[in-house]
Amino acid sequence: MGGGYRDAVTTLENFVLRGGKRVRPAFAWTGWIGAGGDPQGPDAGPVLRACSALELVQACALVHDDIIDASTTRRGFPTVHVQFEERHRAGSWSGESPHFGEAVAILLGDLALAWADDMIRESGIGPDAAARISPVWSAMRTEVLGGQFLDISNEARADESIDAAMRVNRYKTAAYTIERPLHLGAALAGAGENLVSAYRRFGTDIGIAFQLRDDLLGVFGDPAVTGKPSGDDLRAGKRTVLFALALQRADRDDPGAAAALRGSIGTDLSDADVDTLRETITSLGAVADVEKRIGELVDSALTTLAASTATPEAKQHLTDMAVAATRRNS
Amino acid sequence: MGGGYRDAVTTLENFVLRGGKRVRPAFAWTGWIGAGGDPQGPDAGPVLRACSALELVQACALVHDDIIDASTTRRGFPTVHVQFEERHRAGSWSGESPHFGEAVAILLGDLALAWADDMIRESGIGPDAAARISPVWSAMRTEVLGGQFLDISNEARADESIDAAMRVNRYKTAAYTIERPLHLGAALAGAGENLVSAYRRFGTDIGIAFQLRDDLLGVFGDPAVTGKPSGDDLRAGKRTVLFALALQRADRDDPGAAAALRGSIGTDLSDADVDTLRETITSLGAVADVEKRIGELVDSALTTLAASTATPEAKQHLTDMAVAATRRNS
Numbered sequence: 001m002g003g004g005y006r007d008a009v010t011t012l013e014n015f016v017l018r019g020g021k022r023v024r025p026a027f028a029w030t031g032w033i034g035a036g037g038d039p040q041g042p043d044a045g046p047v048l049r050a051c052s053a054l055e056l057v058q059a060c061a062l063v064h065d066d067i068i069d070a071s072t073t074r075r076g077f078p079t080v081h082v083q084f085e086e087r088h089r090a091g092s093w094s095g096e097s098p099h100f101g102e103a104v105a106i107l108l109g110d111l112a113l114a115w116a117d118d119m120i121r122e123s124g125i126g127p128d129a130a131a132r133i134s135p136v137w138s139a140m141r142t143e144v145l146g147g148q149f150l151d152i153s154n155e156a157r158a159d160e161s162i163d164a165a166m167r168v169n170r171y172k173t174a175a176y177t178i179e180r181p182l183h184l185g186a187a188l189a190g191a192g193e194n195l196v197s198a199y200r201r202f203g204t205d206i207g208i209a210f211q212l213r214d215d216l217l218g219v220f221g222d223p224a225v226t227g228k229p230s231g232d233d234l235r236a237g238k239r240t241v242l243f244a245l246a247l248q249r250a251d252r253d254d255p256g257a258a259a260a261l262r263g264s265i266g267t268d269l270s271d272a273d274v275d276t277l278r279e280t281i282t283s284l285g286a287v288a289d290v291e292k293r294i295g296e297l298v299d300s301a302l303t304t305l306a307a308s309t310a311t312p313e314a315k316q317h318l319t320d321m322a323v324a325a326t327r328r329n330s
Numbered sequence: 331m332g333g334g335y336r337d338a339v340t341t342l343e344n345f346v347l348r349g350g351k352r353v354r355p356a357f358a359w360t361g362w363i364g365a366g367g368d369p370q371g372p373d374a375g376p377v378l379r380a381c382s383a384l385e386l387v388q389a390c391a392l393v394h395d396d397i398i399d400a401s402t403t404r405r406g407f408p409t410v411h412v413q414f415e416e417r418h419r420a421g422s423w424s425g426e427s428p429h430f431g432e433a434v435a436i437l438l439g440d441l442a443l444a445w446a447d448d449m450i451r452e453s454g455i456g457p458d459a460a461a462r463i464s465p466v467w468s469a470m471r472t473e474v475l476g477g478q479f480l481d482i483s484n485e486a487r488a489d490e491s492i493d494a495a496m497r498v499n500r501y502k503t504a505a506y507t508i509e510r511p512l513h514l515g516a517a518l519a520g521a522g523e524n525l526v527s528a529y530r531r532f533g534t535d536i537g538i539a540f541q542l543r544d545d546l547l548g549v550f551g552d553p554a555v556t557g558k559p560s561g562d563d564l565r566a567g568k569r570t571v572l573f574a575l576a577l578q579r580a581d582r583d584d585p586g587a588a589a590a591l592r593g594s595i596g597t598d599l600s601d602a603d604v605d606t607l608r609e610t611i612t613s614l615g616a617v618a619d620v621e622k623r624i625g626e627l628v629d630s631a632l633t634t635l636a637a638s639t640a641t642p643e644a645k646q647h648l649t650d651m652a653v654a655a656t657r658r659n660s
Contacts, residue, residue: 001473003480003497064440068433093486094567094596103398103482106436107475110394110443114471117447121464127457134451141444143331145437150333152433156423167333237424266424 011083012108016059019075024054024181031185034314035195046124047188056116063109067102081105132187140180147172154239162244174207198308205301209294209326215240216290225330231274237266246286298326342438346389349405354384354511361515364644365525376454377518386446393439397432411435462517470510477502484569492574504537528638535631539624539656545570546620555660561604567596576616628656
């Protein structure tokens with residue numbers, strides 16, 4: 001097609017191939033194996049391609065999210081919209097550089113989403129498997145877009161409820177990152193209703209715990225390890241479960257702390273301000289509460305998994321993945 | 331999912347159902363009938379659903395294009411991003427209203443694109459038809475996104491070449507609006523290579539002619555009929571074939587006119603400036619040139635169609651549609 005489209009697509013390709021933890025394909029693939037899929041068998045190649053398509057959905061989600069969050073770096077490189085903004089500026093092209101960067105990033109995100117579907121359709125899985133995964137694939141995309149919508153909507157409306165924050169965790173993270181990928185793997189293998197149900201409960205629990213860990217890292221994480229500025233979520237005004245719990249407790253026990261939390265979230269905080277807020281959140285007991293919830297969710301998930309009909313090998317893998325997802329420090 | 335997602339989706343639903351010419355589904359459906367599809371037969375329902383999915387791709391294209399072009403109205407209503415910007419402002423929510431509007435519109439456009447795929451997959455067409463349309467569907471989405479990319483890229487780089495403008499017409503309009511929809515209809519019906527090839531040549535010619543007519547309307551259209559401000563393309567700095575032809579002729583015949591064209595495109599023109607530019611473009615012969623090209627493309631398309639194996643009824647319909655698409659005044 002000429003005109004620089006290939007170069008633009010190369011930027012997208014580099015973005016997809018350059019990094020990322022591949023969490024979603026890994027859960028889908030492990031879910032498939034746990035439901036009896038044979039990694040040495042003839043279905044393995046097509047199934048691997050179908051699972052990998054999740055990374056293209058993720059590329060769309062990240063590229064568009066980075067516009068929405070006005071993020072400038074991702075995976076250690078300038079975000080896609082920033083790359084095109086810089087290219088525009090370097091070329092002294094006409095129009096506004098930031099707007100050009102966003103426009104190109106919108107289109108490349110769309111392309112990744114379209115190609116995700118192409119990749120599923122051209123994966124080589126049979127028509128029966130394709131029919132089985134179709135509703136899972138549909139639900140997953142609708143859920144993650146809904147979760148992203150709820151996220152920005154809660155932030156804009158300064159929704160302080162634990163319920164609202166939990167809904168974002170449920171759809172933006174848990175369903176999209178673990179529950180539906182496992183469900184997809186199960187559907188690819190033609191798993192029965194019992195295993196599907198076990199996977200989904202396991203995935204929801206671990207997915208929410210994964211996000212709760214993220215909430216803690218967003219406030220208490222070590223910038224040298226997470227790669228994000230210290231206290232990033234507080235400055236960005238993220239309405240996390242951690243923050244909602246802190247507020248709830250402050251409203252009950254400590255009106256001064258409640259006023260301090262409300263007055264500082266989403267503002268341009270100094271490092272000293274962040275330290276003070278951390279102490280407030282901790283002393284309110286919100287950190288211990290979130291750690292307790294993570295522990296309960298992991299216990300519940302592992303109990304569900306142990307009682308399921310997943311293969312022993314997959315149980316071991318999923319247990320390791322669950323622990324890694326919820327006890328990480330980055 | 332709660333949290334206002336349903337309301338947001340209702341905005342998208344209203345956008346899709348409220349209007350539009352349904353050009354793409356109409357060409358796809360007529361293409362299917364012309365290849366032997368029976369509108370009274372059992373395939374008609376599934377085929378109609380598959381053709382209608384094109385309107386969801388178009389919803390994504392328009393919602394995202396309106397962000398990219400910073401357009402405030404579409405189909406007589408505020409654009410989607412403006413609607414959410416206004417909702418944000420009316421609610422005195424936190425953050426910047428324009429940014430919130432764009433963020434929601436990015437997500438709703440993504441949702442429309444995802445649902446377009448869902449609609450194809452759940453249309454009820456058989457696996458053979460699904461396999462036949464798969465490469466057409468893939469190509470169409472990649473082409474239209476490429477065409478949009480080339481469009482903004484040409485504008486940013488102030489590319490003056492007729493070739494660059496023609497490439498945008500080819501991919502952003504012709505392939506996406508007529509060629510691929512007809513191809514899709516033919517593939518749904520299992521048409522042979524000859525008819526597919528005839529449809530594609532017809533579609534490319536009419537699609538380009540359609541866009542050339544649009545170029546003329548963008549400069550000379552009556553605002554009362556087109557619904558767009560007079561001389562809109564000149565103010566917006568659109569790099570159309572019309573403009574490229576005018577520049578080419580000015581460079582050859584009239585350096586003063588060339589300087590005037592280059593100095594005014596993409597600037598904040600008064601109505602009097604627009605009138606002057608119109609006279610310049612006309613007196614350079616660019617309008618006559620574009621009209622001649624439109625006439626030749628329509629002739630070529632109708633000759634191709636007449637010689638094809640499409641059914642007589644479809645030939646009549648496609649001829650009428652071709653004329654309507656290229657002789658309209660809005």
